[in-house]
Amino acid sequence: DAMVIQNPRYQVTQFGKPVTLSCSQTLNHNVMYWYQQKSSQAPKLLFHYYDKDFNNEADTPDNFQSRRPNTSFCFLDIRSPGLGDTAMYLCATSRDLDGYTEAFFGQGTRLTVV
Amino acid sequence: AQKVTQAQTEISVVEKEDVTLDCVYETRDTTYYLFWYKQPPSGELVFLIRRNSFDEQNEISGRYSWNFQKSTSSFNFTITASQVVDSAVYFCALINYGQNFVFGPGTRLSVLP
Numbered sequence: 001d002a003m004v005i006q007n008p009r010y011q012v013t014q015f016g017k018p019v020t021l022s023c024s025q026t027l028n029h030n031v032m033y034w035y036q037q038k039s040s041q042a043p044k045l046l047f048h049y050y051d052k053d054f055n056n057e058a059d060t061p062d063n064f065q066s067r068r069p070n071t072s073f074c075f076l077d078i079r080s081p082g083l084g085d086t087a088m089y090l091c092a093t094s095r096d097l098d099g100y101t102e103a104f105f106g107q108g109t110r111l112t113v114v
Numbered sequence: 115a116q117k118v119t120q121a122q123t124e125i126s127v128v129e130k131e132d133v134t135l136d137c138v139y140e141t142r143d144t145t146y147y148l149f150w151y152k153q154p155p156s157g158e159l160v161f162l163i164r165r166n167s168f169d170e171q172n173e174i175s176g177r178y179s180w181n182f183q184k185s186t187s188s189f190n191f192t193i194t195a196s197q198v199v200d201s202a203v204y205f206c207a208l209i210n211y212g213q214n215f216v217f218g219p220g221t222r223l224s225v226l227p
Binding site: 045 | 149151156157158159160161164205211213214215217218219220222
């Protein structure tokens with residue numbers, strides 16, 4: 001059974017139209033991550049939550065926001081998507097930030113901005 | 115600064131051949147963890163192995179084996195008798211305590227029947 005679930009799997013949105021991607025987990029992990037992966041590139045961390053504490057990467061554009069209303073759910077909001085935001089968005093969880101436990105990834109949402 | 119390098123962008127082999135994927139890392143920390151993940155066409159990243167910086171024992175799991183050498187900062191991954199189902203992008207990653215994963219650029223492996 002899937003432990004990290006992302007919805008939708010595919011999303012097409014218009015340039016400038018806000019979009020929200022969803023992630024849920026059944027692992028009760030403390031940490032939830034959002035990664036952006038462009039074609040043929042490595043995943044790039046956008047931000048993570050440790051419980052309710054939000055940690056933004058320095059180079060994450062302001063256009064990207066996140067919410068974590070409870071342990072199980074985390075959302076990625078793109079306020080005004082540009083063509084360059086077309087990518088796979090991966091959600092991941094880990095029990096802690098100690099590095100010992102691996103991160104569990106969802107299947108991703110493929111976002112296309114037109 | 116942490117960095118992971120996977121020099122091989124793409125590799126193609128014929129089924130049943132052995133193949134080694136290279137990973138070289140940089141970190142100033144003495145305690146760190148190294149990972150390999152597989153990303154099949156479906157998109158999710160599948161965990162394969164974790165190794166901590168104090169454990170240099172090589173590991174074998176079925177057709178998979180890993181060679182960790184601190185002296186050369188390398189953590190190479192070998193698939194023996196490759197199969198078509200092994201076709202995927204493979205990522206090597208590094209994490210230090212309290213920090214986040216740093217992924218290498220990935221190696222796309224194509225196993226041809």
